[in-house]
Amino acid sequence: MTDNMFSVTALPGVPAIRPGDDLIGIIIGAMSRSIGSFKDGDVLVLAQKIVSKSEGRQIALTSISPSARAKELARETGKDPRIVELILSEAQQVVRVRQDLIIVRHRLGLTLANAGIDQSNVGIGEGYGSEDQVILLPVDPDSSAATLHEGIYAATGRSVAVLIIDSIGRAWRMGTIGTAIGVAGMPALVDLRGRKDLNGRALQSSELAWADEIAAAASLAMGQANEGYPVVLVRGLPILLAKGAAADLIRPLQMDLFQ
Structure with missing residues (x-):
């Protein structure tokens, strides 16, 4: 491989995945049955949903009592007031509201629709229907x-970077794209300023969202x-084995021109 x-x-x-499942054991098992063993510098990418499920972030809507504010926003958007209550509980700030959509600045710093709360593929294989269940983002995806990352190293002796990703929209583009919300074992943001381009000129403003590209x-x-x-192995990238966090990708609020 070049x-x-x-x-x-x-x-x-x-x-x-069910609450409390051993994700590390499940992943190592799936890896051994398909590709084989991990290599140093591999990047393991996990869908947010399986991490949230293993951490018990799946919630029955029947357990939620909506507040007056949630009921007000539900009338404005046409959304289930119980889901609106969960959105508010996960949000630092409500940024925009329209029919069937609430854009918030999440407590993690992400700006996204409906606080990342999702009902798709929730409840499947777990003994109950999905219609009354929702799943929230992990409490601390970087910690997850x-x-x-540490568990895989302890079990295999290999340094494998880990990304937890979700599909998130962008203010200036249509559609969603895979986005890193949790990072360990590699830099999330690579500063290329000062490096030379093909003509020998120093780069002035290039910062690469390395984790988001992966x-x-x-x-x-x-x-x-x-x-x-929900689990993908990326192999062959020139990964710098170093500390990093998805929090490094969050633009400070005072620099955010879209809010």
Whole structure:
């Protein structure tokens, strides 16, 4: 494999995840049955949903009592007031509201629709219907990624970077794209300022969202509907084994021109 080639492979055989499941053991098992063993510098990319499920972030809507504010926003948007209550509980700030949509600045610093709360593929294989269940983002995705990174090293002796990703829209583009919300074992943001371009000129403002670029590539392999591939291995990238966090990608509020 040359320096400008890498592979993106979805791992088959990952089962429906339940609260408390051993994600590290499940991933190592899926890896051994398909690709084999990990290598130093591999990047393991996980869909946010399986991390949230393993951490018990799945919530029954019947347990939620909406506040007056949630009921008001529900009338304005046509959304279930119980889901609106959960959106508000996860948000630092409500940014925009329209029919069937609430854009918030999430407590993690992300700006996204409906606080990342999702009902798709929730409840499948777990003994109950999905219509009254929702799933929230992990409490601390960077910490979740670090736990997985350290656990894989302890089990295999290999330093494998870990990304937790979700599909998030952007203010200036249509559609969603795979985006890193948790990072461990690699830099999330690479500062290229001062490096030379092909003509020898020093780069002045280039900062690369390295984790997001990998997340977008992995998201293609995962799929967005019923494909059932929530874990992807990226191999062959020149990964710098260093500390990093998805929080490094959050633009400070005072620099955010879209809010």
